Amino acid sequence: MLYRPFENRLNVHLAEHQLYRAQWTILYYLANKGPATLVEVSQYMGVEKPTVTRTMSRLEELGYVEHVPGKDKREKRMQLSVVGKQVYTDVRVTIDQFEQEILEGITEQEQIEMIRIMENIRNNITK
Template sequence: MESYKELFNEYIKMYRPYINQLNALLVEFNLTTAQWSIMNFVFREGAKTIGDISLYQNVEKPTTTKLVQKLIELGYVEIYAGDDKRVKFVQLSNEGLAVYSKVRRKIDHFQNSLLEGISEDDRLIVVRILKGISDKIETYKG
C-alpha cells in the first residue's frame, strides 16, 4: 500500500476509538468532546465570542450556540457583554475552572499513556505532519 494511503487509513482507524475513549472520560462531567474543546479553547485563549469559537471548532454558529448553552446550563461557562453591548463573550465560570482542572488531569494521564514509548522527537514530527495536512485541508480547492 502506498504510504499516503497507509497514513490516512491509520489516522481514520485511530480517530473514532480515541474519541470514544475521550467521551468515556468526559461522561462523569456531563461533557462531550465538542464541549470540552470549547472549554479548552476558552481556557487557553481567554474569553471568546461565539463567532471566535465557531471558527476555531470549524462549525456553524448555531451549533456552537447550542454547545455553549449546554455549558451554561452545567454552570461551566458564563456570558458577559463587551464594550459593545451587542457582542457577548464566553468565559469559564469558577465551577468551569475547577472542572477544567479535573478533566485536564484525566486527559493528560490518558494521552500520556497512549504516547508511552514514543520519543519526543517522533511526537513533534507527527505534530508537524498533522499541522501541515490540516493547513492544506483548509486551502484545498479540489
C-alpha cells in the same frame, strides 16, 4: 482508522465528568485563549455558530461559562466561570493521563515531528 477509536476512548473519559467532546472543546478553548465570542469558538471548532450556541447554552446552564460585558452589546463574549475553571482543571488531569497512555512508546522528538506533519496536512486541507 485512528479517529474513531480515539474519539470513543476520549468520550469514555469525558463521560466520567458528565461532559461531551464538544463541551470539552469549548472549555479547553476558553481556558487557553480566554474570553471569546461564539463566532471565534465556532471558527476554532470548524462548526456552524448555531451548534456552538446550543453547546454554550448548556455549559451556561451547568454554570461552567458566563457572559462577559463586551464593547458592543450585540457581541456575546463568554468566559469560564469559577466552577468552569475547576471543572477544566479536574478534566485536564484525566485528559493528561489519557494522552500519556496513547503516546506510550513514542519519543518526544517523534511527537514533535508528528505535530509538525499534522499541521502541514491541516494546512493543505484548509487551503
